[in-house]
Structure formats: structure tokens, C-alpha cells
Amino acid sequence: MAEGSGSKLLVSKIREGTVIDHIPAGRALVVLRLLNPPGDARVAIVMNAESRKLGRKDIVKVEGVILSPEQTAAVALVAPKATINIIRDYVVVEKRKASPPTVVEGILRCTNPTCITRKPGEPVKPRFKLVKEEPVTLQCTYCGTIITQEEVVNQLYG
Amino acid sequence: MGWLGRDVISVLDFSREDLEALFSEADRARRGELAGALEGYIVALAFFEPSTRTRMSFESAAKRLGAETIGFTSEEATSVAKGESLHDTVKMLDSYADAIVIRHRFEGAATYAAEVAEHPVINGGDGRSRHPTQAFLDLYTVRDLFGSPEGLVYTILGDLRYARTAASLMEALTIYRPRKLYLVSPQLLRPRREHLDLLERSGVPFEVLGDVEEVIGETDVLYVVRVQKERFPDPQEYERVKGSYRVTPELLEKAKPTLKVLHPLPRVDEIDPRVDSTPHAAYFHQASLGVPLRMALLKLILKG
Ligand SMILES: [Zn+2]
Numbered sequence: 001m002a003e004g005s006g007s008k009l010l011v012s013k014i015r016e017g018t019v020i021d022h023i024p025a026g027r028a029l030v031v032l033r034l035l036n037p038p039g040d041a042r043v044a045i046v047m048n049a050e051s052r053k054l055g056r057k058d059i060v061k062v063e064g065v066i067l068s069p070e071q072t073a074a075v076a077l078v079a080p081k082a083t084i085n086i087i088r089d090y091v092v093v094e095k096r097k098a099s100p101p102t103v104v105e106g107i108l109r110c111t112n113p114t115c116i117t118r119k120p121g122e123p124v125k126p127r128f129k130l131v132k133e134e135p136v137t138l139q140c141t142y143c144g145t146i147i148t149q150e151e152v153v154n155q156l157y158g
Numbered sequence: 159m160g161w162l163g164r165d166v167i168s169v170l171d172f173s174r175e176d177l178e179a180l181f182s183e184a185d186r187a188r189r190g191e192l193a194g195a196l197e198g199y200i201v202a203l204a205f206f207e208p209s210t211r212t213r214m215s216f217e218s219a220a221k222r223l224g225a226e227t228i229g230f231t232s233e234e235a236t237s238v239a240k241g242e243s244l245h246d247t248v249k250m251l252d253s254y255a256d257a258i259v260i261r262h263r264f265e266g267a268a269t270y271a272a273e274v275a276e277h278p279v280i281n282g283g284d285g286r287s288r289h290p291t292q293a294f295l296d297l298y299t300v301r302d303l304f305g306s307p308e309g310l311v312y313t314i315l316g317d318l319r320y321a322r323t324a325a326s327l328m329e330a331l332t333i334y335r336p337r338k339l340y341l342v343s344p345q346l347l348r349p350r351r352e353h354l355d356l357l358e359r360s361g362v363p364f365e366v367l368g369d370v371e372e373v374i375g376e377t378d379v380l381y382v383v384r385v386q387k388e389r390f391p392d393p394q395e396y397e398r399v400k401g402s403y404r405v406t407p408e409l410l411e412k413a414k415p416t417l418k419v420l421h422p423l424p425r426v427d428e429i430d431p432r433v434d435s436t437p438h439a440a441y442f443h444q445a446s447l448g449v450p451l452r453m454a455l456l457k458l459i460l461k462g
Contacts, residue, residue, distance in 0.1 A: 114285050116266040122243050124270050139352065142266025143287055146352050 013090050014042070017063040022051065023079040028058035030157045031082075034074045037062045053081065073101035077136050077152050100136050104128045108138070108147065108155050115143040161458035165272040166280040169290045169330040177333065181298050183454035184447070187222075195457050196223035202255035203229030204247065205282065206262045211423060211448070212282050212291070216259050219452035225460075228254060248274045256460055260284075278459050286320045286389050292422050293326035295451045297334070299444040300379055303418050307331070310378040313340040315370050315403060316428060318349040320386035323422040327381060328353050332360035339364040340373045344402045346395060347385070370403065374412050380405065380438075382421045382428050406430040410438050420444050 023031050028045045037043060042063040051057035066086055067075070075082055076098035086094040105127045110117050117126040117140070128138035128147060135149035159176065186192055201220040205213045213231065220227045229251070230238045238247065244267060251258050252275040260271050261282035268281035268288070283289040300307045312331060318324050318341055328349065331339055339362055341349055348366060357364050367373070374380070382405055390396040404427060405419060418440040421429055425441075433439050 112265060114264050116244070116262075116264040116270045116284075119244070119264050121241075122270075123245050140266065142269045143285070144265070144352050146355065 014061065014063045014087055015090055016066070017061065017087050018065055018067050019059070019061045019085040019087065019092075020067075020075060020079070021057070021059050021083045021085065022053060022081050023058040023060060024054060024081075025056035025058055027078050027153065028060050030078045030153055031058070031060050031075055032062070034071060034078070034156060035060070035062055035065055035067065037065045041065060067096075072096055072098065073104075074107055074156070076100040077104065077107075078149075078156055080134050080136055100130050100133050102130050103141075104130070104138060108152060110140045110143060110145055111147060111151060112140065112143050112145040115140060115145060117142055160462060161455075162460075162462035163278055164459060165268075165278050166290050166455065166459070167268050167272055168281070168288050169293045169326055169333065172333070174333055177294065177297065180294060180451075180454055180458060181301055183458055184298055184451045187450035187453040187457075188447075192223055192453050192457050194224040196220070196225035196460055199223075199225040199257075199460055200255045201225050201227050201456060202251040202258045203227055203282075204235075204251055204258055204260045205229065205231050206235045206244075206260070206267075207283070208232045209261050209283065211445070212261065212289075215448040216280075216282065216452050216456075218449050219456055222449065223453055223457060225256075225456070229259075244271065245274050248279075251275070252277050257456065280455070280459070283322055286322050286386065287325065288329075289322040289326045289422075291452060291455060292323050293330040294455065295444065295448055296323075296327050296381065296420060296422070297330055298451050299420060299440065299447055300418075302443075302447065303440060304378065307334045307336070309335065309337050311338045311340070311373075311376050312336050312379045312381065313342055313370065313373055313377040314381045314383070315342045315405070316383035317347045317385045317399075318343045318353075318383075319347045320389040321383040324381070324383045325350070325353055328357060332356060332362055336362055338376070340377070341366045342368065342370045342373065342403075344368065344399050346399050370405075371409065371412070374409060374417075375414070377413065377417055380413075380417060380419045382419060382425075384424070384426045384428050401427055404428055404430060405433055407432050407436060410436060413438065 025048050044061040046059040048056045082098040084096040085092045106125050109126050117124050127141040131137050131139045138147040217227050248271045257278045259280045259282045262284050265285035265287035267284045272279040297307045314324050419438045421441040
């Protein structure tokens, strides 16, 4: 799981939940927001831990939340290199590599104010296709506007 | 893949073979071979945004093919739609007509209409985004003038940020192999990122610059677009760039004798009227090909 000094903060084992490792430093809170854990869930966040892969990284551990495939995809939009460990009965039962979804529907909004998806009263959901994984770059299916990694993080955190 | 039943949203949905088939069909239309080909068909013209040329050329094309047209102009659109969603208006038109031509102020409106409608949807211009039938017409005109759109030096001059005709032509040129593409505009009107990305990916050799004089001597096709006043978020920005470029006979003295000037029209002041009488002026010829090109398009989509 976690490497370096940060891991000490995470030693208390969880019975059931999710540990997300290799989050780019500074994005732990965005990831947590995507997981949207219940108010009483136990949550541990490590920020700026040392990482061989990323230099600095964040780690998020949430008890009682098992990531859905949709959440896994959403996490990949802000942390494309994340590893997701699903814990059941104190053991890692599944290790997932984050992988950005090829189509993103509903989570983000188009930045173009005259995109049809921004027209008031129109029953249309924003939809984007992934044009680049690293850094994540999306393109609006309707108007073609490019959404950068930075914009994705801003929107998911905002 | 053929044209029958297809939506026409972006030029990028079409291959070279598709375009060649369209152009041969347009040649047939000019020879009068398509008269009456769509008798009994109904084409809906849904123009939510003002347009005279595109709407009238589609209307004329449909009528020359023997089809009926229904629909509305932008002035009528508000009362037709009465605040209803685009979704609902398209559903209605879909039940009345065999094909829908749509022009709308919002980018992506045609893509969305095509998702909603069962019948083919033709994008007659959506916001600043795309105008595929104009791009087909532009390529067809170049083919008519030079034999093929291949291997030429293109200079697109003007509002490359907001003009969908310029955007669609950039997209269309990626389907061919231009020798070079120069994108000339005032700083404020440089092409949008998605278009520069597309050109980079496509391998079309291109250059972005500010002064048309530098490249006029090399250019085969000079494509001029007006400043899109209606799409400026800030009217002060418009004031700063209006009238900042102009094609004159003096500029064209430095050009190859074979250079042709194209323009999607209407023009404001970006082409001096004195250019009209020079052998370079090809924009009225270009406009005259609009009807046969759109006849070919409607015919291929509705009957193959
Ligand atoms: Zn959009």
C-alpha cells in the first residue's frame, strides 16, 4: 500500500472500505469530494507523502465506502495514476488501476456558455469524450470545447 | 459509407470518398440531371438564427429537386417555439418532414437535434462552431477552379476565432492534403485551441500569423471571413478589431495571377468592391454553386 513516512498515519486497519493511493499532491480533497462518504464515515487523508512515482502524493482512506465503477472513473479524472484498494474483512480484496473513462456523462459541465448543454430548459446532459489521458483532456461531444485537467479539478472541487 | 440516411453535423464525419461522391452529384445537379429527384419529399428548414443565403439556397435546392419545404425563419422561430425546448421543436418537425435543416445560435445544437430526431438532420450552422455545407461548398468551388483541393496553398484571413465558416474549412482541409495552410488574423481573433490541436494531429502544415502580405505571393486560395460581430462577448473588443484587415487590388498586385479570393458572404468591408472586377474574385461564382451543392446533398441523403 502506501510507501514512505506517510503510511504510518494509515496503520489503523479498516474492516471495510477503500484506500486510494498515488493521488497527485494537493488533490486529496477533490478525491474525497467525489467519494462523498456519509457524514459519520471514518476518513484518513495523507497529504504530501513521499512517493517514488510522483515525488509527492496524497492518500485517501475511507471506511465503509466501496467505490462504484462510476466513482472509480471519476477519481481517474483527477488522479489518473491512482491505485484503488478495496478492503473487505481487513484484507485487500481488489486492486484497481484508475483509468479515465472514454465518455464522461453528467459529472462536468461544458465551459462554453453558448453550448447547447448550457441552454436553460433543454433536457440534455453534458457529455465529453476523452481525447488524452495524461493530463486528462476532454472534449465536449456537442460543441467541441476542450476541457483541461485544471478545469476538471476546479469543477469537481468547486 | 455512402450518404443515404446520414446526419450532416460536421465535415469531419465524412471521408474523401464521401466528398468526391457529393461533388460528382453536384456536377450532375448543374447539368440538370437531378430535377424532380425528390418529388413527394418534405424538407423542414428550422432557422432559429438569422440567415438569408443558407436558408434560401436550401429552399431553392429542395424546390428544384421537386420537394416541398416547411419551417420557419428566425423572426418566426420565437412564436413557433413559444419558449419550448429545442428538443420538443425538433420532435415536432421530425414528425412532419423527411429531413431537417437546422441553424441555431447554440454550439452543438445540430448534434443534439440529430440525437432527438429519427430523420436525418443537416447542420446549417450552429453558433460559432460548424457549418459543414458551407465547407463542402468551399471545397467544391476550389475543385471547380483548380481541378482538386489537393496540393494548394490556402490562406484563411479574418475572424478565425468566431467564424464557423473558417473553422469548418480548417476541418475540411484536414481531409485533403493542402501544401500549406496560413491562418492570418488579428491577435484577438486567433483560431481556437481545438482547431490548432486538430490541425496538429492531422499533419496539415500550417502557420498562424498576423500579416497577410507576408504570404500573399505564395497563396493559391485566399479565403476571407468577416468579423463575427454578433458573437463577441464584449462589444468593446469588436470595436478594436473591426476593419483591421481588408483585401484590396493593391494587396493582390503581389499575388500569383491564378490566386482566387473566396468568401462565404455576406461581406462587410473586408473585401474592397474594386476586387470584384479582377480575375481573382471568385466569391460570386462560389455563391452560385450553393444551390447545386445543396441539391446534391439533399438528394444523396434522402435517396442515396
Ligand atoms: Zn459544449
